[in-house]
Amino acid sequence: MAPAAFRVLQGQARDAADSDVALVGALRRGEPQAELAAWNRFATGVDQTLRRLLGPGPDREDLLQEVFIRFFRRIGTLREPAAVRGFLGGICVHVVRAEITRRQRRRWLSLTPTGDMPEPAPTFPDLEGREAVTRYYRMIDKLGGKDRSFFVARTIEGMTLDEVAAAHDVSVSTAQRRINRASKRVAALVKRDPMLSHFARARAMESA
Amino acid sequence: MSREADMPGRTDDQVIIGALSQEARQIAVEDAGPGPTPAVWHRLQERRARRSRPPWRGLLLAGAGMAAAVTLLVVARGVQRARPVTYVVEDAAEQDGYIRGTSNGVSQVRFSDGTHVDLAQGARVSVLSRGPRGARLRVEEGEARFDVVHLPRAAWSVEAGPYVVYVTGTAFDVSWSGASEVIEVRMRSGSVQVGGPLLPERVTLRAGQRLTAKLASGEMLIGDARGGAGDGRAAGEGAPVRTPPPAGEPAPPADTVAPSATSAPEVAAVAPAPAQPALPPSPLAAPVPAPAPEPPSVSPPPAPEPAPAAAPAAPSPAVRQPSIAHRAAPRVVQVAFAPRTWSAITSGDAARVVEQAEAHGLDETLLEVDSTALSALADAARYSGRPEIAVRALTASRQRFPKTPFAHAAAFFLGRLADDRGAVAEGLVWYRRYLGEMPDGPYAAEALGRKMLAVERLSGREASSSVAREYVTRFPNGTYMLQAHAILATPAP
Numbered sequence: 195m196a197p198a199a200f201r202v203l204q205g206q207a208r209d210a211a212d213s214d215v216a217l218v219g220a221l222r223r224g225e226p227q228a229e230l231a232a233w234n235r236f237a238t239g240v241d242q243t244l245r246r247l248l249g250p251g252p253d254r255e256d257l258l259q260e261v262f263i264r265f266f267r268r269i270g271t272l273r274e275p276a277a278v279r280g281f282l283g284g285i286c287v288h289v290v291r292a293e294i295t296r297r298q299r300r301r302w303l304s305l306t307p308t309g310d311m312p313e314p315a316p317t318f319p320d321l322e323g324r325e326a327v328t329r330y331y332r333m334i335d336k337l338g339g340k341d342r343s344f345f346v347a348r349t350i351e352g353m354t355l356d357e358v359a360a361a362h363d364v365s366v367s368t369a370q371r372r373i374n375r376a377s378k379r380v381a382a383l384v385k386r387d388p389m390l391s392h393f394a395r396a397r398a399m400e401s402a
Numbered sequence: 403m404s405r406e407a408d409m410p411g412r413t414d415d416q417v418i419i420g421a422l423s424q425e426a427r428q429i430a431v432e433d434a435g436p437g438p439t440p441a442v443w444h445r446l447q448e449r450r451a452r453r454s455r456p457p458w459r460g461l462l463l464a465g466a467g468m469a470a471a472v473t474l475l476v477v478a479r480g481v482q483r484a485r486p487v488t489y490v491v492e493d494a495a496e497q498d499g500y501i502r503g504t505s506n507g508v509s510q511v512r513f514s515d516g517t518h519v520d521l522a523q524g525a526r527v528s529v530l531s532r533g534p535r536g537a538r539l540r541v542e543e544g545e546a547r548f549d550v551v552h553l554p555r556a557a558w559s560v561e562a563g564p565y566v567v568y569v570t571g572t573a574f575d576v577s578w579s580g581a582s583e584v585i586e587v588r589m590r591s592g593s594v595q596v597g598g599p600l601l602p603e604r605v606t607l608r609a610g611q612r613l614t615a616k617l618a619s620g621e622m623l624i625g626d627a628r629g630g631a632g633d634g635r636a637a638g639e640g641a642p643v644r645t646p647p648p649a650g651e652p653a654p655p656a657d658t659v660a661p662s663a664t665s666a667p668e669v670a671a672v673a674p675a676p677a678q679p680a681l682p683p684s685p686l687a688a689p690v691p692a693p694a695p696e697p698p699s700v701s702p703p704p705a706p707e708p709a710p711a712a713a714p715a716a717p718s719p720a721v722r723q724p725s726i727a728h729r730a731a732p733r734v735v736q737v738a739f740a741p742r743t744w745s746a747i748t749s750g751d752a753a754r755v756v757e758q759a760e761a762h763g764l765d766e767t768l769l770e771v772d773s774t775a776l777s778a779l780a781d782a783a784r785y786s787g788r789p790e791i792a793v794r795a796l797t798a799s800r801q802r803f804p805k806t807p808f809a810h811a812a813a814f815f816l817g818r819l820a821d822d823r824g825a826v827a828e829g830l831v832w833y834r835r836y837l838g839e840m841p842d843g844p845y846a847a848e849a850l851g852r853k854m855l856a857v858e859r860l861s862g863r864e865a866s867s868s869v870a871r872e873y874v875t876r877f878p879n880g881t882y883m884l885q886a887h888a889i890l891a892t893p894a895p
Contacts, residue, residue: 230443234884238437245430258438259446266450327429330422349423381415384422397421 218275221266229266236282237262243283246350247290249331250324260289283353284361291343298339326393333383333390337376344369345376440884486532488514494521499529503544513537516551517558522577533557536569545577552592562587565598565615574607583617599774620773620806755782756791768794773803780815789819810836814845821852830856847873851882854889863889 217235220228240261244254264285272281334342340362347353347361348369359369384390494509495502503509503521511519511527517536521527525544529537536550536558550558552571560567562578562585572592578585587596589611596613597604605624607613614623759767759779767779780795796812796819803809817832833853837846850873858866870889873882880886 233443233446237442241438242430245433246427249426250429250433255438255442255445258442259449262446263450323425324429326422327426330426349419350426352427377415377419381418384418390422391418393425394418394421397425398417401421401424 214278215275218269218272218278221269232265233262236265236279239279240282240286243286243351244290247286247346248293249334250328254293257289257293261285264289280353280357280360283347283351283357287343287347287351287361290346291339294335294342295339322393326390329387329390330384333380333387336383337379341372341376341379344372345380348373349377439881441881443884444881486534487517487537488532489529489537500542501527501529503527515553515556518549520547520549522546530561541576541578543578543580545575547573547575549573550592563598563617565596568595568597568604585613585615585617587613617774620803622807752782752785755779756786756788759791764791764794768798769802773799773806773808776802777808777811780812784815784819789823793819810840810843811845813839814843814849817849817852821856826856826859830860847877847880847882850876851880851885854882855885858885858889 214235217228217232221232237258241258244257244261248254248257261282265282268285272278334346337345344358344362347358348355353361355366355369355373358373359366362369364372384394490512491501492508492510492512493504493506494511495504501509501511501521503523503525505523509521509525511521511529513519515536519527519539522545525546526542527546528540528542530540531538535553536556538559538561540561546560548560548569550556550569550571550573556569556571558569560569560576562576563580563583565578565585565587567574567576567587572594573590574592574594575588575590576585577588585598587594587607589607589609591609593606593608595604595606598615599617605613607624610626612623612625614625615621755778768776771779776795776799780792780799783789783792783795793816796816799806799812800809800816813832813836817829817836819829820826820832821829830853833849833856836843836849837853840846843849850869854866854869854873857869866889870886873880873886874890877883
């Protein structure tokens, strides 16, 4: 299918709404340009959230698209327009959780499901940090799908407890319990890895 | 207890997790780059359009009787689809799809849809698989003449060595010499696409054109099939190597290709061609078959490969990497950096290719292997997250094999690698170089888009407006249209 002819300008779209609340209103009214404006405003943030939740790896355009498909479909259910970013974060959590579950089911497949070549990760001088983060996510992946989702949302994505609970549709105490359990397990795994343990302590010392 | 654990209010576990999570956030920021391109938005819209088709609409429109009729039609079509084309062989020896032409030169394979293949004297062709809309054939050796009937959604492909000719309906000749690794595709009518080594992207050939590729020497020529020698052009010197047109759009006419200033001598390479000198002696280099003054029948013919169940995959709508050879040449020992290595890379084993290069010695490898191998190594390094090796391989490719398609493509990839690591100015230099060398090359749109963004970052939005204007004019459906329009929409101060 040929790409759709380009019709809208970014500059025009940006003017469609001045604030998140106004943008949500425009989306609910089905105003033209509103969806593109939402994309321009939120896509980069959602992309970064997905990266944090998933860990290092190739671009996952399909997940980014899935987030926005759900977002546009469910925008009418958003009760508090000012909380649109948290709303998007919750969708990200759900999409990533489904992706992790899918990956776990297909773990026996060593190749990419589509056969596409993975795009190379950009290079950065901090190779040690990159290696540590890769190992860190590998340990996080050992958590079950649910615990992983709670843990990553809280510790890496930096959601508040309330946000984590809301995103997972559980009570705050349940969220806290799951996060604590996952944290203990991840910490134990990290301590068993000398390189990772040393790296974490060194980084903590630097930032202290 | 560690010192960190003594920090007030934080346990040792929290300190460890906090530090690692902070690092993860940092890496995520670094990896994110400029964010999703507008192409993602376009694809999202397409995906939503597909989803938004109400599945119940057809049911509302169709009554019960209509549904029954449709069901019958679907079943009938299914039965029809399930029936693959059949063929008969005339005046040739055939066993399990392996067809050997006779010495009188009148051998023919006739398919049930009207397509027929004439085998030249001594030629050998395999029918690898058959489907309802076509078949997958392989020219094992010699020359074969194809007349493929143009039917809706016809899907034929012809393999010759590591090359694949994608056909819908046309007449053309293919010759392949396994001994000298030379392919020639000569068009009589219609058009085909050819993919394989030495071709950064699939090449569209039209009536009257001829493609000749010599794997051993890395030569690729596209010229006039009827005439002669005069207009053959080396691919590395501006030959009409182009990307496939977007689906649904006609390909540009052949005469839109800018003529090359430098003409390369025509290769009148009809198999068997003179053997090329062997590659430099590297333990990793591909073993080139020994020169074969005798007809290839001296060596045992390659066994027909088992026919896969499925037809060859449809071309990817967005090919970003150089085309990968879809099938190896007649099997030899699997070694690194031969064209055959593509299969190792595509199967996710790029890291092994890099490891082999390092085990042999990277410096030696970069000096010894041929251009195809260098390109393969660069790709393998990029795919396995070893950009420093990719840069070295790409640089070596440009130094050792200037004016080849690989060298030109290397300029673009060097720019992208530099850009990705934040060296925007360096990236800009490489994009400019690529666009200077290959203004209509397969990566021209991407290079121009990235150049536009680089100029904007380095010199400001106003400075990039001329590039944006050029981009909008040249690539009206390009992936950087959003940014280009945004730049142009910004009023000058």
